Amino acid sequence: MKLNVNNAQHDVDADPRTPLLYVLRDDLKLNAAKFGCGLGQCGACTVLVNGEPVFSCVTPVALLAGKEITTLEGLGTAENPAPIQRAFIEAQAAQCGYCIPGMMMRAQALLQKNPHADDAEIRAWLEPNLCRCGTHMRILHAVHRAQEMMKPAQPGDAG
Amino acid sequence: MRATRFAFIFCIVLALAAGVFALAAWQPAIDPITPPPATGFDPALVQRGAELAAIGNCDVCHTAPGAREFEGGVAIPTPFGAVYSTNITPDPDTGIGGWSEAAFQRAMRKGVRRDGAYLYPAFPYEHFTLVSDGDDKALYAYLMTRRPVHAAAPDNALSFPFNVRLAMFGWNQLFLRPGPYRADTAHDEIWNRGAYLADGLGHCGACHTPRNSLGAEKTDDKFAGGEAEGWTAYALNAGSPAPVPWNADSLFKYLHRGFEEMHGVARGPMADVAQELRTVPDEDVRAIATYMAAQMTISGSGRQVAPQAEAQTRRGVMVAAASADSQAARSAAASGDEGAAIYAAACAGCHEGSRTMPYGGIDLALSSGISGPNANNLINVVLYGLPAAEAARSPIMPGFANSMDDKQLVALARHLRARFSNKGPWNDIENSVHEARSAQRAVTVSHAPADQATAPATMQRKTDEAQR
Numbered sequence: 001m002k003l004n005v006n007n008a009q010h011d012v013d014a015d016p017r018t019p020l021l022y023v024l025r026d027d028l029k030l031n032a033a034k035f036g037c038g039l040g041q042c043g044a045c046t047v048l049v050n051g052e053p054v055f056s057c058v059t060p061v062a063l064l065a066g067k068e069i070t071t072l073e074g075l076g077t078a079e080n081p082a083p084i085q086r087a088f089i090e091a092q093a094a095q096c097g098y099c100i101p102g103m104m105m106r107a108q109a110l111l112q113k114n115p116h117a118d119d120a121e122i123r124a125w126l127e128p129n130l131c132r133c134g135t136h137m138r139i140l141h142a143v144h145r146a147q148e149m150m151k152p153a154q155p156g157d158a159g
Numbered sequence: 160m161r162a163t164r165f166a167f168i169f170c171i172v173l174a175l176a177a178g179v180f181a182l183a184a185w186q187p188a189i190d191p192i193t194p195p196p197a198t199g200f201d202p203a204l205v206q207r208g209a210e211l212a213a214i215g216n217c218d219v220c221h222t223a224p225g226a227r228e229f230e231g232g233v234a235i236p237t238p239f240g241a242v243y244s245t246n247i248t249p250d251p252d253t254g255i256g257g258w259s260e261a262a263f264q265r266a267m268r269k270g271v272r273r274d275g276a277y278l279y280p281a282f283p284y285e286h287f288t289l290v291s292d293g294d295d296k297a298l299y300a301y302l303m304t305r306r307p308v309h310a311a312a313p314d315n316a317l318s319f320p321f322n323v324r325l326a327m328f329g330w331n332q333l334f335l336r337p338g339p340y341r342a343d344t345a346h347d348e349i350w351n352r353g354a355y356l357a358d359g360l361g362h363c364g365a366c367h368t369p370r371n372s373l374g375a376e377k378t379d380d381k382f383a384g385g386e387a388e389g390w391t392a393y394a395l396n397a398g399s400p401a402p403v404p405w406n407a408d409s410l411f412k413y414l415h416r417g418f419e420e421m422h423g424v425a426r427g428p429m430a431d432v433a434q435e436l437r438t439v440p441d442e443d444v445r446a447i448a449t450y451m452a453a454q455m456t457i458s459g460s461g462r463q464v465a466p467q468a469e470a471q472t473r474r475g476v477m478v479a480a481a482s483a484d485s486q487a488a489r490s491a492a493a494s495g496d497e498g499a500a501i502y503a504a505a506c507a508g509c510h511e512g513s514r515t516m517p518y519g520g521i522d523l524a525l526s527s528g529i530s531g532p533n534a535n536n537l538i539n540v541v542l543y544g545l546p547a548a549e550a551a552r553s554p555i556m557p558g559f560a561n562s563m564d565d566k567q568l569v570a571l572a573r574h575l576r577a578r579f580s581n582k583g584p585w586n587d588i589e590n591s592v593h594e595a596r597s598a599q600r601a602v603t604v605s606h607a608p609a610d611q612a613t614a615p616a617t618m619q620r621k622t623d624e625a626q627r
Contacts, residue, residue, distance in 0.1 A: 017504040040557030041547060052561035059562045060504035067564075 208301025417608025498574025
């Protein structure tokens with residue numbers, strides 16, 4: 001079947017029941033999304049489907065024909081990181097780092113939809129994603145930093 | 160001349176009627192008291208009050224998620240506007256700290272506030288009226304020994320004439336049958352105990368009985384099914400849609416543990432009910448189960464077990480058939496049955512897996528969600544899943560709101576209905592999906608009920624509070 005991942009069409013030879021996560025990691029070698037619980041309970045596997053966060057470990061590819069899938073690799077690269085990635089680096093928001101790609105993807109979805117989300121909205125929005133190192137304060141700091149970077153130019157702003 | 164005289168007489172009659180109405184409707188204020196010290200109540204009475212409060216689900220309406228216990232302020236949507244639950248902590252200014260026991264009992268029995276104003280039946284006093292003097296006393300002891308919280312509820316957002324509290328006098332004349340409960344000698348003690356709890360404090364009918372245009376339960380259609388917080392509350396009379404009929408044992412297990420092998424896991428508002436009943440003595444839950452099971456056999460029509468469910472009740476059979484089924488589903492997919500393909504890919508892994516309930520998904524042939532009167536509950540569950548209980552082991556299901564589009568949801572629901580129920584197709588699936596997505600149907604998504612065996616922390620906290 002055909003999958004649209006990070007704005008590229010991929011022909012994937014997979015059973016339609018295969019979780020998206022396995023296809024991303026095993027077939028497309030996109031390893032940012034992580035396998036955590038496999039039950040849609042921890043958020044380490046979070047990617048975007050049509051701009052909304054989904055747990056790729058419980059999302060069979062059968063559901064995804066014709067939909068736009070975005071992984072962390074689709075936002076930026078190590079050489080040219082996207083604002084959310086830059087913000088996480090600058091805030092040094094990773095301890096072990098396993099949850100961070102999922103955190104970034106869920107935060108990205110919020111900031112795309114609601115650039116002016118306040119702290120309470122950000123906290124509530126990130127609730128499904130778990131971090132076992134206790135890096136939450138730095139993660140929140142990074143999301144606020146990314147929000148500043150991504151703020152749309154206000155009318156009247158210089159240059 | 161005649162006309163003038165007529166108008167004059169008419170005015171006098173009207174004034175008299177208004178006077179009589181005011182006289183009949185007027186309720187005196189009961190003097191405020193100084194909140195009694197928490198130590199002034201018998202701990203055993205407080206403990207019993209805690210159990211009764213759990214049966215009455217006071218928490219569900221009077222405590223918002225994450226808020227302080229019983230501080231109120233939860234919006235209760237009604238067809239006439241929102242009514243906000245009030246603070247029932249013993250805070251003297253914003254709670255019931257100034258309420259004497261007599262004032263509390265009048266509220267429960269007659270729906271009248273301490274200051275004499277009428278309460279709205281969003282507070283189900285037409286049920287609570289049945290509560291005995293002794294149980295009201297225990298509830299009062301429990302509430303008056305909670306931690307006082309200073310929190311005023313927002314003003315109600317009701318339209319005219321429903322914003323006039325005095326109008327509830329008329330409503331009460333029509334629909335309030337004052338208690339306390341009187342035993343029905345045609346039935347035994349357990350049945351009567353169950354009726355007292357289910358029709359009284361438990362107020363099961365508040366969700367499971369349909370309402371008339373004035374928002375009162377239709378007594379002729381008792382337990383014929385209603386609606387609660389975006390969910391369909393199934394009929395609990397002979398019209399129950401459960402593929403395997405309920406009995407007192409299965410109801411007891413379901414109410415007490417939050418799931419039952421032949422019927423599934425409680426979700427939506429019922430998950431909160433089951434979570435509360437966890438802390439209630441077995442004999443009370445068993446009495447409720449006995450009474451409710453009796454309601455389902457009342458018509459005498461002798462409801463048949465759905466043959467499909469009967470054939471599939473043994474999970475082993477299902478597991479053995481699962482791989483063949485998935486093959487069938489895949490070929491169905493190839494032939495263009497999108498719903499079958501989605502079921503095979505997204506649902507069958509858990510719903511035909513080898514894990515037992517509640518950690519394995521229910522065999523959908525047993526699910527009232529599939530055999531129910533409309534697609535709402537199925538759509539709600541597929542969209543939002545079953546969020547895990549907090550800090551306790553529990554059943555879970557992921558939601559598919561962001562990965563399934565409307566067309567896929569409709570195809571899936573249509574397929575499940577055709578394959579797993581022996582009822583005709585639903586004709587309103589598109590609308591059900593649209594209503595949920597657009598929040599026209601505001602769906603409350605509750606945490607799954609915690610697994611009893613591994614939830615000591617939550618239970619312990621409740622007990623501690625009861626004894627404080």
